[in-house]
Amino acid sequence: MTVAQDPSALTFECETGNYHTFCPISCVAWLYQKIEDSFFLVIGTKTCGYFLQNAMGVMIFAEPRYAMAELEEGDISAQLNDYEELKRLCVQIKRDRNPSVIVWIGTCTTEIIKMDMEGLAPRLEAELGIPIVVARANGLDYAFTQGEDTVLAAMANRCPDKAPESEKEERSGIQKLLNFGRKKEDVEADESDYAKHTPLVLFGSLPDPVVTQLSLELKKQGVKVSGWLPAKRFTELPVLEEGYYVAGVNPFLSRTATTLMRRRKCKLIGAPFPIGPDGTRAWIEKICSVLGIEPKGLEEREQQIWASLEDYLQIVRGKSVFFMGDNLLEVSLARFLIRCGMTVPEIGIPYMDKRYQAAELAFLEKTCNDMGVPLPKIVEKPDNYNQIQRIYDLKPDLVITGMAHANPLEARGINTKWSVEFTFAQIHGFTNARDILELATRPLRRNNNLKDLGWDKLVREEAKV
Amino acid sequence: MKLAYWMYAGPAHIGTLRIATSFKNVHAIMHAPLGDDYFNVMRSMLERERDFTPVTASVVDRNVLARGSQEKVVDNITRKDAEEKPDLIVLTPTCTSSILQEDLQNFVDRAQLEAKGDVMLADVNHYRVNELQAADRTLLQIVEYYINKARKQGNLPEGKTEKPSVNIIGISTLGFHNQHDCTELKRLMKDLGIEVNEVIPEGASVHNLKNLPRAWFNLVPYREVGLMAASYLEKEFGTPCVNITPMGVVETARCIRKIQQILNRQGADVDYEDFINEQTLYVSQAAWFSRSIDCQNLTGKKAVVFGDSTHAAAMTKILAREMGIHVVWAGTYCKYDAEWFKQEVSEYCEEVLISEDNGQIGDAIARVEPSAIFGTQMERHVGKRLDIPCGVIAAPVHIQNFPIGYKPFLGYEGTNQIADLVYNSFTLGMEDHLLEIFGGHDTKEVIHKGISADSDLGWNREATAELNKIPGFVRGKVKRNTEKFARDRGLNEITLEVMYAAKESVGA
Numbered sequence: 001m002t003v004a005q006d007p008s009a010l011t012f013e014c015e016t017g018n019y020h021t022f023c024p025i026s027c028v029a030w031l032y033q034k035i036e037d038s039f040f041l042v043i044g045t046k047t048c049g050y051f052l053q054n055a056m057g058v059m060i061f062a063e064p065r066y067a068m069a070e071l072e073e074g075d076i077s078a079q080l081n082d083y084e085e086l087k088r089l090c091v092q093i094k095r096d097r098n099p100s101v102i103v104w105i106g107t108c109t110t111e112i113i114k115m116d117m118e119g120l121a122p123r124l125e126a127e128l129g130i131p132i133v134v135a136r137a138n139g140l141d142y143a144f145t146q147g148e149d150t151v152l153a154a155m156a157n158r159c160p161d162k163a164p165e166s167e168k169e170e171r172s173g174i175q176k177l178l179n180f181g182r183k184k185e186d187v188e189a190d191e192s193d194y195a196k197h198t199p200l201v202l203f204g205s206l207p208d209p210v211v212t213q214l215s216l217e218l219k220k221q222g223v224k225v226s227g228w229l230p231a232k233r234f235t236e237l238p239v240l241e242e243g244y245y246v247a248g249v250n251p252f253l254s255r256t257a258t259t260l261m262r263r264r265k266c267k268l269i270g271a272p273f274p275i276g277p278d279g280t281r282a283w284i285e286k287i288c289s290v291l292g293i294e295p296k297g298l299e300e301r302e303q304q305i306w307a308s309l310e311d312y313l314q315i316v317r318g319k320s321v322f323f324m325g326d327n328l329l330e331v332s333l334a335r336f337l338i339r340c341g342m343t344v345p346e347i348g349i350p351y352m353d354k355r356y357q358a359a360e361l362a363f364l365e366k367t368c369n370d371m372g373v374p375l376p377k378i379v380e381k382p383d384n385y386n387q388i389q390r391i392y393d394l395k396p397d398l399v400i401t402g403m404a405h406a407n408p409l410e411a412r413g414i415n416t417k418w419s420v421e422f423t424f425a426q427i428h429g430f431t432n433a434r435d436i437l438e439l440a441t442r443p444l445r446r447n448n449n450l451k452d453l454g455w456d457k458l459v460r461e462e463a464k465v
Numbered sequence: 466m467k468l469a470y471w472m473y474a475g476p477a478h479i480g481t482l483r484i485a486t487s488f489k490n491v492h493a494i495m496h497a498p499l500g501d502d503y504f505n506v507m508r509s510m511l512e513r514e515r516d517f518t519p520v521t522a523s524v525v526d527r528n529v530l531a532r533g534s535q536e537k538v539v540d541n542i543t544r545k546d547a548e549e550k551p552d553l554i555v556l557t558p559t560c561t562s563s564i565l566q567e568d569l570q571n572f573v574d575r576a577q578l579e580a581k582g583d584v585m586l587a588d589v590n591h592y593r594v595n596e597l598q599a600a601d602r603t604l605l606q607i608v609e610y611y612i613n614k615a616r617k618q619g620n621l622p623e624g625k626t627e628k629p630s631v632n633i634i635g636i637s638t639l640g641f642h643n644q645h646d647c648t649e650l651k652r653l654m655k656d657l658g659i660e661v662n663e664v665i666p667e668g669a670s671v672h673n674l675k676n677l678p679r680a681w682f683n684l685v686p687y688r689e690v691g692l693m694a695a696s697y698l699e700k701e702f703g704t705p706c707v708n709i710t711p712m713g714v715v716e717t718a719r720c721i722r723k724i725q726q727i728l729n730r731q732g733a734d735v736d737y738e739d740f741i742n743e744q745t746l747y748v749s750q751a752a753w754f755s756r757s758i759d760c761q762n763l764t765g766k767k768a769v770v771f772g773d774s775t776h777a778a779a780m781t782k783i784l785a786r787e788m789g790i791h792v793v794w795a796g797t798y799c800k801y802d803a804e805w806f807k808q809e810v811s812e813y814c815e816e817v818l819i820s821e822d823n824g825q826i827g828d829a830i831a832r833v834e835p836s837a838i839f840g841t842q843m844e845r846h847v848g849k850r851l852d853i854p855c856g857v858i859a860a861p862v863h864i865q866n867f868p869i870g871y872k873p874f875l876g877y878e879g880t881n882q883i884a885d886l887v888y889n890s891f892t893l894g895m896e897d898h899l900l901e902i903f904g905g906h907d908t909k910e911v912i913h914k915g916i917s918a919d920s921d922l923g924w925n926r927e928a929t930a931e932l933n934k935i936p937g938f939v940r941g942k943v944k945r946n947t948e949k950f951a952r953d954r955g956l957n958e959i960t961l962e963v964m965y966a967a968k969e970s971v972g973a
Contacts, residue, residue, distance in 0.1 A: 017524055018541075023500030045560040045591070046476040049469055051503045053861075070467040073592040076564055085466040092468060108498045108561045112530065139498035140526050209934055213965060308969055385521070385548065404505035404518065411515035431965045459515050 010365055010375050012352065017381035020404045021326035021350055022055060022420065023048070024137040024147030025105050029056050030424070031151055032065045034205045037233045039099035040066035041089065043115070044107030065097060071109055078113075083120050090128055099130065101158075101234040103151060106136035131234070133158060143350035145252040145327050145423060148205055152229060152256040156203075156264060159229065159240040195222035197291040201238045201266070203229040203256050204249035206428060213429045214249065214274060221288050221295050229256070240264045247287055249274060249428060252328035254356035270356070272363040275329070276336030277305040277433045282363055305430050309340075312437040315444050317341035319397035322390075325349045325382050326402050327423050331357060333400070334376060335364040336436065343373045345394050348382035398443060413456035415443040471823040471843055473798035473861060474773075478559045479504060480599030481587040482520055484607065484690075485555040487637045487666035492519040492551040494541055496534070496562040496569060499524055511867050512638060521545060525561055534567055542576035542584055552671045553583045553607070563591040583671075585610060597689040597773070598801060600637065604666055605693040608674055612701065615675035622679055629733050630660040631724075632680040632698075635691025636667040641776065641860045642874050643667065649873035650686060653711070657721065657737060659728075665694070678702040682727050684720075686710055686875055688775040688802065705730075711875050712779035713883065714751050714787055717744075744877050751880035754888070755787050763790055763891055769833055770795040771818070771826055771840040772859025774802045776874070778809040780839050780858050783883060785813035790887075793833045794818050796826065837890040842866070856890040922948050924959045931961055943968075 025048055028040040042048055049068040056064070069089050074080040090102055106117050121132040135154045137147035202214070202225055215225045227238020240246075242265040248257055251273050260266045271286035272279050281302045288295040306313075321337055323330040325348025334344045354361065368375045379387075384405065391399055391414065399409055399416045406416040421439055426432045478495060482504045485493040495501060505518040523534065523541040542554055556573055570586050577584045588606055589599040615621040631654055636647045647664060654661050662680035663673055683698055685691040685708045695706040705727045711720040718741045725737045745752050754760055768790050770781045774797045781795040795810045796818030797803070803819045811817055818829055827847045830838060838848045838855040842863050848855035857866055858874075873879040924932065935943050943964075950967035951959055 017499070017526070018521060019499075020502055020505060021500060023498075023503070043466075046472060046595075047478070047501060047560045047591075049472055050475045050479065051500070053471060054503065054507060064470070068467075068469045070469045072467060075466055076592065080466070089466055089468045108525070109564060112561065112564050139500040140530060143499055209931065212931065212961065216961065216965070305969065388517075402506065404502065404509050407509045407513060408515060408517045431969055434969070 010361060010378055012354075012378050012380065014380045015383040015386060017383070019325065019348070019350070019382045019384045019387075020402045022144040022402075023051050023139045024142040024144055024150065025052065025107060026055055026144060027137060027147030027151055028052070028066045028103075028105060031103075031148060031205060031230070034207075035101070035230050035232070035234055037100035037235060038065060038103055039093050039097055039101070040103045040105060041069050041093065042066065042105040042107065043069040043071065043086075043110050043117070044105075045071055045109050048107050048109075065099065067093070076109070076113060082115055083124070086120060087124055087127070090124060090130070090132070094128060094130055101131045101133055103133045103135060103154075105147075105151075106134065106138055108138045108140050111136065111138050111140055131158065143326065143328070145250070145329070146255075146351065148250075149253050149255045152203060152205070152253060153259040155230060155234075155237065156240070156256055156259045158234075159237045159264070161241055161264075162239060193219065193222065194224040195291070195293050197223065197293065198243065198245055199226040199239075199241070200224065200245045200247065200269075200287065200291065201227045201229060201240060202247055202249055203260065204253055205230050206249060207426055208232065210426050210428050210432065213431050217280070217284060217429060218287065220297070221284060222293055223284075223287060223291060240266060243267065245269055245287075245290065247271060247283075248356070249283075250329070251332050251357055251360060254353040257356050270359045272335070272360045273332045274428050275332040276339065276436065277302045277309075277430050278339045278367070279332060279336060279360075279363070280428070280430050280433075282359075286359065301430060305433050309434060309437055312434070312441050313340055315441045315448075316437070319343075319444070320345060320394070321398040321400060321440070322387075322394065322396040323347045323349070324384065324387050324399065324401040324405065324419070325379065326419050329422055329427075330400075331360050331364055331378070333422060333436070335360065335367050336433075337440065338364070338367050338371055338373060338376075340437070341371070344376040345374075345396065346379055346387070346390065347376045348379045348387060350381065352378060352380045398440065400440075411458045413458075415447055417443050473821055473823070473841065473843070475596035475861075476560060477589045477591045477594050477596065477599035478557050478587075480594075480596040480601075481555065481557045481589055481603040483596070483637045483639050484600050484603040484666050485553075485557070485587075486519055487668070488553070488607070489668060489670050490519075490551050491553045491555065491671060492521070492545055492549055493555045493557050494538070494545060495520060495522045495557045495559055496538060496567075497522045497525060497557075497559040498561050499526065501559055501561070508638060511862075511864050513867070519549070519551065520557075525565070530565075533565075534572065538569070538572040539576045539579075542572070543579045546576075546580040546582050546584075551582050553585060554580065555603070555607075556584065556586045558587065558589065558591065560591040583610070583614075595801075597799065600690045601693045604635070604691060605697055607671065608665070608677065608694045609697060611671055611674035612677070621675055624679070625681055625731075626660060626662060626679050628660050629658070629728050629731075629735070630662040630680045632662050632677055632683045632704075633664045634683050634685050634695050635687045635689075636664055637690060638667065639860075640687070640690070641773075641858075641862060641866065642872060645871055645873035646686060646875040646879070648871070649876035649878050650684070650711075652878075653721075653876045656740065657724065658735070659724070678704065680704060681731055681733075682707060682724065684724075686775075687773075688778075688805070689773055689799065710775050710779050712776070712879060713783040714745055714749060714877075714880050716779060716782065717876060717880065749877040749880045751787065751877075751884045754884045755789070759888060760788055763788055763887075765789070765791050766837070766891060767791050767793050767833065767835040768837050768839060769793055769830055769835045770814070770858070771797070771838075771844055773797060774799040774806050774809075776859040777839075778806055779874075780883075781810045781813050784839070784887065788887060793835060794829060796820060796829075837887075839887075839890070854890045856886045858886075922951055922957060922959055927961050928959045928964050931964060 025042050032040050117134045121134050125132045133154045135151040137150045244266045246260045246266045247269040257268050261268050269290045272282040274280040274283040281298045285295050320343045330347045330349045334347045400419050401416055403418055406418050409416045425435055427436045482493050485491050502522045508514050508518045523538045573584050573586045587603050636643050683695045683706045685695045698704045699706055707723050709720040709723055711717040721737050728735050770777050777797045781792050784790040785792050792814040794816040795814040797806045798821045807817050823843050830847050838844050839858045841859050841861050845855040872882050947964050947967040
């Protein structure tokens, strides 16, 4: 446990790591939908398959572009040849689905039996003629959203370093989207909307509408987004030349950021993340300042958004929220909710990269000081059992937690919001600030409706924890 | 390696956890990596459990890989023992710990020295058994442990209960309609004048397991879970076992007659024939239903059945024997129990299908084109794609298969529920066809509701494309709100910017 000397600085603690979160292989659920020409092959056991099948719910039935390579006893004891086995499955995938890329997701089992996926992939790639990207998104090393980080870090190495002139237009998927259906002259005229700056590539998987929204926000400032990692298709991965600027949109992408800096020689713009109107404004301002652009109209825009949130703000003001921690969005969400007028006694988080999140942490501190509320305690690798004892003591108005704890806490009269929803809802940019509050206030609004019924505590007194 | 998109039965540790968490005051500790505690989510969501699921993980991470679990597992066991004071802690291996091959039994022995409660290692091999087999095995293990413990302490009760009594074995958490079945079975036993000695594992205390031998017989309603424990009790104490699933009118009667025979052999002198007759003819509606005109219309209709052994076999017999429906094929994913299944159903269907491959099942459904499917959630989705109605009769299931209302599958009320399920599946199918022939209920599509009746507003191509990305069920609302926003501001073209400005202003 490290306690910072300065009482007005954030405190960081580390507990036992006995907490509930999703396995990082869950990233295939949103990444296969995002990257339309991909196929994700999870190389693991029945346990992995069972998790995916249940966590994905109905998506399973929509003929997903992902599957399990289920390891059997013969694979574990190396009676079967990994290369031959993987080849057999990948040939079948190629025949049935013909994807532009196969992503192998390594699991705990492949780690323990030390399957050399990085070694096998290039050989099979050459033989099969389909790119094979290897990401080790296992529960031994990572939590939930960090799965995406491992996949994007692997993809960062596949981005072309220079596009041939003729293809340049083809590659910039977002520009094409924005210029959709326009004449060439219009497109050229459009170019004048942008300031001259070093190319900027954003990283982080977001739903397409959010990609469009954030790109438009930057366009208003004259900032051109040259590409996005990941793009809609694997074949449209952005060009990354040495010296390009990159900026992250999500707080869990530290490996990707590191890869972009070290392997691709890009320059990282460290900014708070565009979650909440405050975060979005700070994100844009930081990007503008690095690119040497004077941002305009942002303050009014932020004010407008805050004004439109007033009905929700009235519900949350003065209330407290406790983050148990499972998806790494916690710091950004806490910072936004503090700006909304809430207090946050504890931010649980699976893993805290103080360098990648530096700007966000500074912004959190500033926000607390601005709002005159105490700084939260940040608990890395939390212990859920201890947290529940603290929740009983603190009696927060809202607990943001995983589904394993949500119903039991509700039965004890504690309002909860299921944390995974923040991962799948659209929460980025000015436009979606309302959606975050819609989620955060839902339990408060619902329980407001029921408050006179006297049904707060629905477990017997003697019931144990 | 096997390419798999879907599995019917879960991994072994799920079975062990289902048994452990069904008991009262038993805690399971999984030796597993981060994220493998998904069981807690399932129990909390599907069963809508009010209490914290008594399962924690002793997390296997990089450090454990490098140095072994060492003190970690022992510490976690003793810590949980002190925090929650469970009667029993079950250390549960997972696929990961199976490969690590740590000496978990040794950890258990060491933890037992300190722990006040009992500590046990679940003896299941991940790569050889599935969820159901593991559940069966774990239940046996726990029963055996406490019988032996009572023997050693010399407090194993002698003899049988005064009046005829039964142990109901195999009711567990996350089992398909298990809670309702349990209530129905208790009611049936009461009607038959039989005392319920113990129900295990659901809601049972491990301290009561020593009373199991006092029952006159054991009733094992499901084939998948409980048979091992029942045959252990038969071997040790000579307690006879009734393993006829009382699902459907004929099978319920058969089960009751078997109980009668067993009780009379022990000198009870009971005659249940009048009860069976009364229930069959007048109380349960299922026999009358099969005689009624409704059911006549189902004669010879084609159906397929797929599920676990218990439910698929019982359902096949009900459809064929009690309703005159033509079961083209019946199948199960319980491969390890294939012989039993074939023997049970072969005279009631044309073909028997034993497979764990959902692709193969889907193809077999498409090939037959039945009027209704009775299967798991997977078959329901196949049915959706092929436009064939499906009644869900077995796990794996979704939250809608954990109804709050009383819906047993077993006993006489169960027969009523099944009759409804079957009838509703088929009529829906018929209605669909009629609608198709006559062109649907209402051929006029409802295009608008409110002000955007005849829109004079132009949507440019980007905005149209964006609008089309919005999920269908809210698209209309977004369109209306955007147009209202534009009209209020006197805009006549809708661009992306207008769309988002509208969203921000109304918060839609």
